[in-house]
Amino acid sequence: MADYHYMEVLMNKHRFVCVMVAILAIAVPLGAQGTKEQSPKELVVYAYDAFCGDWGPGPSIVENFEKETGIKVNLVSSGDGVEMMTKLISEKNNPWADVVIGITDDMAQKIYDAKLLQPYESPVLADIPSFLQFDAEHRLLPFDYGNFAFVVDTQAMKHEDIPTSLASLTDPKYKGKVILIDPRTSSVGLGLLVWTVEVFGENGYLDWWKAMKENALTITEGWSSAYGLFTEGEAPLVLSYTTSPVYHVTYEHTTRYQTTLFSEGHSTTIEGVGMLASSTHKDAAKKFIDYLLSQAQLSIALANSMYPVNARTVLPEAFDYAPKPEKNLSIPAETLAKNLDRWLTEWTQVMSR
Template structure:
């Protein structure tokens, strides 16, 4: 016969077991598809545990290459969605995302925190969370004077001094191709690239390779971001690398997040978008992503004083990009490979 004391012990253990099972059952797995650097550069590590603790869930982050690869993965899984949230689809891919109807609209309760000119999608299938400008970064030790315009880069003085990224394999490469179309028009961008050819040392598959060659001294100019100098100031205490001013204006890239259509955890997805717009999340963006947060209440680090600023920037209508990009890229490929 079980005594009263032993009965109490058994009952207590039973309650503990039940509560443990109940707690485990309540732990939902929340799946996020993101571009690789969202995970590897430290932003996810600095923020995801806060969301997990506040919402009693487990966040599973899956890196899917760059922004274009992230989008294509969600499109391929359209009939059997595996993710709840997708992070990193930018203004260059917005029209494609809407065309394939892979996202569900959601207007965040925190959207009023975000300046109107950063709202990339008025239907809120995509909500902005960070932005930056594509720019040319130069080595001030190697160059007495930086290039001052896209046109200037075609001059003989810049022969084999520029490293670019391939638009077929690189997000900055895509942005630069679109930058030249925005600056010189559909009728003039190929002429510009023809004139630019002698100035190009090489075109790499991705940003990492290009920037590594640049900092190794293989060329004094590289296609990068207007905020790249802030990294060198913050991490290396160096002002050697600076962003060149461009008379035509920089090309702006706004990155967004959206709820995957058919997401298993819609409520958590809404809470996640709300969380990503808060100062708690946004304050981690500058020193991990090295771009600008969309929440203007975030105080930027002092190193961002060295990020190039411009009142003039270029962009293209997302629908125009979706309708014409394959044609533009094919024409560019034919020109650059002959």
């Protein structure tokens, strides 16, 4: 079972004909499955790409939920976390989704301010430690959590060359060896931005990014593309999670990819699920959320390579390969809400020069 105590010490896409095409392109959301012709009994669930992909937990969770409840689910792949939230906000006056999966605690304030979510105090919250329940109003309920970290390809990098801190990554020897992720489009990329503020402070975080602009092989739009480049051997270091090696141990039976722990500590992240206030299928939405927080927890933990929030979940030995940081870093929600847009603007100015 995950060690919840350590966390306590402790985020988008002839004139008459042209006009009509443009209108339809805006009005109809693009998804992994189906169209906007929602059937009366169909539950529309927005989730980030990695959750919906072939290797993500989404497809099997939906299949099992449908068999158990008889409720049809349309799982819609909606970009990375920030893109998905932007999509929801843009659809505020023409809502489609009933449930959203993957809004993280560090970017939640924007969706709260948009007043899109309806609180739901699921009975399963009784099995989830209170320190993981980041929204007192239960608009977003936690379903998994972890720490941001850099994962190293040990077959492509010598042990003595593995970085030991964020600061060490700015060494010129890492030029072209690190894959980063855009904080404007990805919750993982946003996590790194916040992590640098936590470590270097507001007076120093941009200096780190200036240096990393020279070292990074590329900055991708989302985690999936970044990790794909990493496993294809394009670079030996990628931004991910401390728990990422669990996937490789479980499904590939290899310890080639390992987490590198940093002396200054690691930023924490909690992913949440919420019900749209505009939903006309709230009973079905509640059942799906309850399922996500209970029966689906092990599937989520294994496929996402994250820790489950439900304390009843028994984890396999593969999680022994997920090292736990000695220091867990975080920023108060109020501070994030007040400063995040400014930090993103400053980041964009630095990285676009």
